[in-house]
Amino acid sequence: MSPKPTADRRTPTSDPQGVAQQLRLDNQLCFALYAATGLVTRAYRPLLEPLGLTYPQYLAMMALWEKAPRTVSDLGEALGLDSGTLTPLLKRMEAAGLVTRTRDRADERRVQIELTDKGRHLKDAAAGVPFALACALDMPGEEIASLRTALQDMARKLRGREE
């Protein structure tokens, strides 16, 4: 526990104060992000299970509640996912009776995703989810908002680099 100058902890690489600290898990923003995402996903699970949704499906439904019908690629852009992820996800949601997938007559390459009545009505059942999760987070609203803004700013910077 005492950080004495006696070198009782052998550092495999000669590294007084550089790389070893840089590569510590607890010092990584990326790991904090990774761990937080995993925990949030797990916090959603019991809330979404009664609705028959997984967490990515819930995000897709939110995107569709905002705007539907819309194409697969439009949805993919909103969620930051590609067709390899969305196609099977949407097929499962179609099998669950939440959405329909129909080819666009105007451009047969496009597939339009539309909500079914069941899918639309699920919004009412989902209305309590954000509040329930906010309770689980147990953070003041403004703290949540500032964290969200910081993450969105970071995302904007990363998005700018990839195009």
Added chain:
Amino acid sequence: MSPKPTADRRTPTSDPQGVAQQLRLDNQLCFALYAATGLVTRAYRPLLEPLGLTYPQYLAMMALWEKAPRTVSDLGEALGLDSGTLTPLLKRMEAAGLVTRTRDRADERRVQIELTDKGRHLKDAAAGVPFALACALDMPGEEIASLRTALQDMARKLRGREE
């Protein structure tokens, strides 16, 4: 573009200012987190590919560079992952020659994960990764640190609820 009082945007459910706003993707901390994690993972990919590591494997290696040998469950606790995820991941890392997996003689239920020389030396090659990613983030160091702290605080609260 003009937010006039004329109701030109029909809201499917009667919802003047409540659920529709709550369920908007852009208002969700969870989606900001989800999207940011995906983007960060993608930002790491080109940096880790030369090392032959995926992003979760890189996290596992960081945990092992800090402390090895350690058991699968110990590693799982550090990373927030269960054995169902770690076992195949560690087997791939074993196949890549980075770690060894050996049963503990004292308690045959345990599997000790140890770094190979190749795994240990990979640390030197990984030394530049955190800096390269910090450049990609293009954020002042103190902003990164405060974001990391905020995420760790949130994680602590979520972890407290599940035990």
Added chain:
DNA sequence: GACAATCATATTGTACACAATCTAATTGGT
């Protein structure tokens, strides 16, 4: 010392996630 309970890991099944590739349809230039 048998034996139930517990613990550590592995296995199985389902669900994301993405790179690479394929197919088919549209568009643009000639």
Added chain:
DNA sequence: ACCAATTAGATTGTGTACAATATGATTGTC
């Protein structure tokens, strides 16, 4: 009209991620 380039989805293969279950070892109790 033709053909190259582009675009939209689907498919395939690899790699996480977790719930549920199985297997085998250890511990506690009698």
